[in-house]
Amino acid sequence: MPDTSEPPLVSLTGPGPATTTLKGRIIAWVTEFIQFGLVGALAFIVDFGTFNLLQHGPLGVLHGHSNAANVISATVATIFSWVMNRLWTYRGRTQDNAAREALLFAVGNIGGLLITQFCLLFTHEVLGLRSALADNIAAYIVGFGLGTAFRFIFYHYIVFTGTVDEPASERAAMGAVIGGVPTTRDADRRTAEDAARTGVPDSTPPL
Numbered sequence: 660m661p662d663t664s665e666p667p668l669v670s671l672t673g674p675g676p677a678t679t680t681l682k683g684r685i686i687a688w689v690t691e692f693i694q695f696g697l698v699g700a701l702a703f704i705v706d707f708g709t710f711n712l713l714q715h716g717p718l719g720v721l722h723g724h725s726n727a728a729n730v731i732s733a734t735v736a737t738i739f740s741w742v743m744n745r746l747w748t749y750r751g752r753t754q755d756n757a758a759r760e761a762l763l764f765a766v767g768n769i770g771g772l773l774i775t776q777f778c779l780l781f782t783h784e785v786l787g788l789r790s791a792l793a794d795n796i797a798a799y800i801v802g803f804g805l806g807t808a809f810r811f812i813f814y815h816y817i818v819f820t821g822t823v824d825e826p827a828s829e830r831a832a833m834g835a836v837i838g839g840v841p842t843t844r845d846a847d848r849r850t851a852e853d854a855a856r857t858g859v860p861d862s863t864p865p866l
Contacts, residue, residue, distance in 0.1 A: 694748040695811055698740055706736035707799055715791050725779055725794050733775070737768040749819035760818060767813035771806030778802035 709732035713721040721728040741764045745753055754760040775798050782788050782797035 691748065691815070692811070695744070695814070698743045698748055699807055699810075701743065702736040702740040703799070703803065705739050706732045706803075707795075708732075709735050710798065711791075711795075714794070725783075725798075726776060729775060729779065729798055730772070733768070733772045737765065740768070741765075744814065744819070749814070752819040752821045754819070754821045763818045764814070767810050767818055770813065771810045774806045774809060775802030778805070 710728050713719075713728040713731060714725055715722065721731075741761060744764075745757075745760070778797040778801045779794065782793050786793075788797075
C-alpha cells in the first residue's frame with residue numbers, strides 16, 4: 660500500500676524552542692548587564708564625587724576620615740542606584756513588597772560596601788598608604804570592581820526576583836527579565852474581550 664501518511668511539518672520560522680530560549684537568555688543577560696552597568700556608572704559618579712567632596716574637597720569636612728566619608732557617599736549612591744534599577748534595569752522583575760526589596764537591596768549594597776571598606780583598611784593598615792591616590796585606587800578601582808561583581812549577582816538572584824505568571828510569548832518573558840513591561844495571557848484575554856465588546860479588531864498576534 661502506498662504511504663499516505665503526511666510528511667512531518669518543517670518549521671520555517673527559525674530555530675527551535677531550545678535554541679530560541681538560549682538566545683533569549685543570552686540577550687536578556689547582556690541587556691541587563693548593560694543597563695546595570697549604566698546605572699552603576701552613574702552611581703559611581705555620585706559616590707566618587709561625594710567621597711572626594713567630603714574627604715578632599717574645599718571644605719574637607721571629613722578630611723582624614725576616609726571610612727566615614729566612604730560610608731556617607733556609598734549611602735547616597737545606594738539610594739540613587741535602587742531608584743534607577745527599580746524604575747529601569749529591573750522594571751518588570753520588581754517585587755510586590757517594595758519594603759522587602761529595598762531591605763534586600765540595602766543588604767546587597769552593605770556587602771559591596773564591606774568589600775570596599777576592607778580594601779581601604781588593607782591599604783591603610785597593611786600597606787601603609789594613606790594618600791588621596793591610594794584611597795581612590797583602593798575604594799574606586801579594586802573595591803568598586805569587586806563590589807560591583809558581588810552586587811550584580813546579588814541583585815539578579817536575590818533582590819529583583821519578581822516574575823510574571825504564564826507569559827504570553829517569549830518576548831514577554833524576556834521583557835520580564837530585561838526590564839520591559841510583560842504581557843500575560845490574562846491581559847491578552849482581556850484585550851480580546853474588550854475588542855469583542857467594542858467591535859474593534861484585536862491586533863494582538865495569536866499565541
